[in-house]
Amino acid sequence: MKHKSPIGKHAIVIGASIGGLLAARVLADRYERVTILERDAFPQTPQPRRGVPQGQHPHGLLSAGYRVLQRFFANIDADLRSAGALFLDVTSDGGWFQNGGYLRPAPSDLHGVSLSRPALEAVVRMRVLRLGNVRAETGVSVLSPVMDGAHCVIGVTLNRGSGDEYLSADLVVDASGRGSRSSAWLERNGFAPPTVSEIGVNMAYATRHYRRAEGDLGGRTLLIVAPHAPLQARGAVALAQEGESWAVTLIGMHGDHPPIIEAGFLxxxxxxxxxxxxxxxxxxxxxxxxxxxxxxxSLRRHYEKLRAFPTGYLVLGDALCSFNPIFGQGMTVASLEAVALGECLAEGTQRLWQRFFRSAARVVDTAWTLAATADFAFAETVGRRGPEVRPLNAYIGWLLCAAWRDPVLTVAFHRVANLTQPPASLFAPQIVWRVMRGATRRSSPALHLAHTAPSAGD
Ligand SMILES: Cc1cc2nc3c(=O)[nH]c(=O)nc-3n(C[C@H](O)[C@H](O)[C@H](O)COP(=O)(O)OP(=O)(O)OC[C@H]3O[C@@H](n4cnc5c(N)ncnc54)[C@H](O)[C@@H]3O)c2cc1C
Structure with missing residues (x-):
């Protein structure tokens, strides 16, 4: 591995899930050695593992995340294809039932990849471990970061199954997921822990896999039925995966949870x-x-607001922010945080934690605001609602109804949802004009995929 310009000898990453692997990818450019420490064993063939229980449920990778993977790993499409991935145009190969009707499909620049979460992780892991200076140790529980007297993290204590040990590093990145214990560790060591934002959605998934046949869903590889506030707290996803299968998830918010017995599921x-x-x-x-x-x-830890923090330590991925999974943001946000980490490291390690947490917060802000705005459309959602929620949801509701027949709006909406365009793009004059025009034209939505005609434009 050729270093861009090494800034340290050894970096440790806690956790070898998507967040940890992508952090290791950028650290490998700047540190002589990178060690990923993971509690689980890596499965021989892609399958869910204990430390990532959500791996049993379909994971959509947003277009912004897919672009990061393509940028981080040359020719990754070949590896994804070998793993059985299907490639799709998000807006024309997917069926999107939103606000009471199907959005009008249209070709776009929003590309996606459809495969199971364990298979995606296996491809990313294979590519990261192919870097000459990255290695992963499995069956290792990291117990805690270790600090010197000057509030600098100098390594971690860990357990390989035979007593506690110490491993030194110049930088430690916590990518241990939502259950991260960094907050508690900070508090024990005299630092203020980050404040936490929570959005209570009381949601449940129920997922079952089915054999996929040619012609299912009219050849679409993705079907989303989005919940629709205030009355429809239910939704569903069908995602085509490797091995000619469908991962089908039923979703219920605010206690309207899908049953896990067959008759109730159906x-x-x-x-x-x-x-x-x-x-x-x-x-x-x-x-x-x-x-x-x-x-x-959903749970967000505001490390960016801290005034004091140990040097040589960072937190990334779900450990920083865990999003309502309906919006499919977690892996993509982790990938964008990895990009931010790479940019921060390019400027050296001075004030690294302030710079990184600030950059990561900008990434998280957009995704968090999009999800929170939609979640707060339900009166039952628990959390701090801003005054903007109601007018924003009203506007998005008009936009989605206009998108039943206007494919330009379908694409504009999905560019934002896929984190490739900022939310402000939905308020560009030509978009507002189309939304208003749509609101004045009464139309009945398509209720079946078979009635949605792809369109090249309006
Ligand atoms: C039901 C559900 C569906 C989801 N669907 C989507 C989706 O469609 N699209 C999407 O982008 N995201 C989705 N997500 C989110 C996504 O799973 C995460 O954002 C993604 O896995 C990145 O998380 P992470 O790597 O930060 O942490 P995690 O995936 O939680 O991984 C943490 C890793 O750290 C390891 N670990 C933990 N503690 C220690 C320790 N002390 N020592 C050593 N190792 C440790 C664990 O074993 C694990 O490997 C979904 C989440 C859920 C719950």
Whole structure:
């Protein structure tokens, strides 16, 4: 591995999930050696593992995240293809049922990749570990960072199964996920812990895998039925995956949780506002059990607001912010944080934690605001609502209804949802004009995928 310009000898990353792997990718450019410490063993073939229980549920990678992977790993598409990935145009190969109707599909610059979360992680891990100066140690529990007398982190204590040990490093990155213990460790060591924002959504997933047949969903590889406040707290996802399978998830917010027994699962699907997903699973062969996942609240730790923090230590990925998974943001935000880390390291290590947490907060802000605005459309959502929530949701509601027939709006909306354009782009004059025009033209939405005609433009 050729270093851009080494700024340190050894960096440690805690956790070898997507966040940790992408952090290691950028650290490898700047440190002579990078060690990833992971509690789990890596599975021989892609399959869910204990430390990433969400891996049993479909994971969409937003276009912005996919672009980062392409930038970090030359020719990664070949590896993804070998792993069985399907490649899609998000707005024309996916069916998006939003606000009571299908958005009008249209080709776009929003490319996506469809494969299971364990398979995606396996590809990223293979590419990271192919870098000559990165290695991963599995079966290692990191217990705590270790500080010297000058509030500088100089390594970690860990357990390989036979007593506690110490491993030294110039930089330690905590990518241990939502359950990160960095806050508690800071407090124990006399630092103020970060303040926390929470958005209570009381949500549950129930996922089952089915065999996929040619022609399912009219050839689409993705179907999303979004919850629609205030009355429809239910949603669903069907994502085509490797091995000719569908991962189908039923979603219920605010306690309207999908059952995990077959009859109830089917009935829940039947009552979605489009019958497309029910028709798919009523006829497809199930190839797994129904697996539940409860997600009580989005959780953001505001490290960017701290005034004091140890040097030589950073926090990234879900450990920094865990998002309502409906919006598919977690892996993409982790990848954008890794980009931010690379940019910060290019400027050296001076005031690294302030610079990194500030840059990461900018990335998180956009995704958090998008998700929070939609979540707060439900009166039951718990958290601090800003005054902008109601007018923003009203405008987005008009936009989505206008997008039932206006493909330009479909693409504009998805560019923002895929984090490739800022939310402000939805208020550009030509977009506002189309939204207003749509609001004045009454139209009935398409309720079935078969009635959605792709369009090249308006
Ligand atoms: C139900 C669900 C669905 C989701 N769907 C999507 C989606 O569609 N799209 C999307 O982008 N994101 C989705 N996410 C979020 C996504 O899973 C995470 O954002 C992503 O995994 C990145 O997280 P991470 O790497 O920071 O942490 P995690 O994935 O939580 O991984 C943490 C890692 O650290 C290891 N670890 C923890 N503690 C220690 C320790 N002390 N010592 C050593 N190792 C340790 C764990 O074993 C694990 O490997 C979803 C999340 C959930 C819950």
């Amino acid at each position: 009935e829940f699907a039947r009552r979605l506002p489009t019958t497309d997903l029910f028709e798919l699973i009523a006829h497809a062969e199930p190839i797994s059990e129904i697996v539940p996942y409860k997600y009580p609240a």
